[in-house]
Amino acid sequence: MEPARGDVAMLVLAAAGAAVAGIQDNLQRSGFRDVRPAHGFAFVRIAQGDATALDVAEHLAISKQAAGKLVDQLVDRGYVVRTHDPSDRRRRPLQLTQRGRACTGAAEAAAQQVVNSWQDRLGADGVVALRNLLQQLDLSGPIRPAW
Amino acid sequence: MEPARGDVAMLVLAAAGAAVAGIQDNLQRSGFRDVRPAHGFAFVRIAQGDATALDVAEHLAISKQAAGKLVDQLVDRGYVVRTHDPSDRRRRPLQLTQRGRACTGAAEAAAQQVVNSWQDRLGADGVVALRNLLQQLDLSGPIRPAW
DNA sequence: CCATCATGGTCAACCAGGCTGACCATTTCT
């Protein structure tokens, strides 16, 4: 019987919580106070281009109605605009505004800052090793809240 | 300028989401269908002994009222009992029931199963390396939802 | 070519799980 290693799961959880908290913190500090983590994940999909609310829903594994509300918020706050698809008048493709792009940029910087702080503890090759290991897990599918 | 590594944060997030989903899944399969992840984290503190609802609140970084509700659920579902502290009649120390202990055991097994599945991809030393790296991050404090 | 079905989106009602504020009983401090 192998030694108990369920603690690895807890460590990953703790790291994820710290990552989200850190990113959120950095983002707020750079002036984006009206975005939640879920908005950030929506940005990921929207930035890829030609995303509808339904695409966002699938990306976040939430209902289309919930995604609709979320997009409403992004529109209200000036991060996103609903455009039109001339070839299908039902679709409302989403597009980042100037501010939306600024926010995604800030979010990337915020994430990088968190990883940099990890690098202080792990060293550059530690971070590389960590990334390699996580990549090998090959996790795909929608982005889900940890809990 | 260093290469962009914000993606490490995303990888950690994905791993955490997968871990929680996997644990939850395994737990349900072993018959515990009325526990959420938050309950599991509460168990962690309660299992340490002499925990009050307030301790749970601090452990999960939620309000004492929210912790109270959460404990109510655990009591209703038969996982926990509220005892008395003879030396302070305000405190209601919590104690795991038989079923509570069974559930924490199942949760550990569920977590271990998830890590085992990771081991299939990373190999035994990969898992060890991952744990070492995460431990070096030295994250403490309350358990926070990733988002 | 039209009828039917599928798809993208919105509206409404509801629920779960957080929050704050107020309060009570008890303990601790001065």
Added chain:
DNA sequence: AGAAATGGTCAGCCTGGTTGACCATGATGG
């Protein structure tokens, strides 16, 4: 003894999800 602090509960509210129903548009097949 009186005042402040502490553990707990109650009540009301808000946010972010859910499902069900529905509309407009597009795709499909007799």
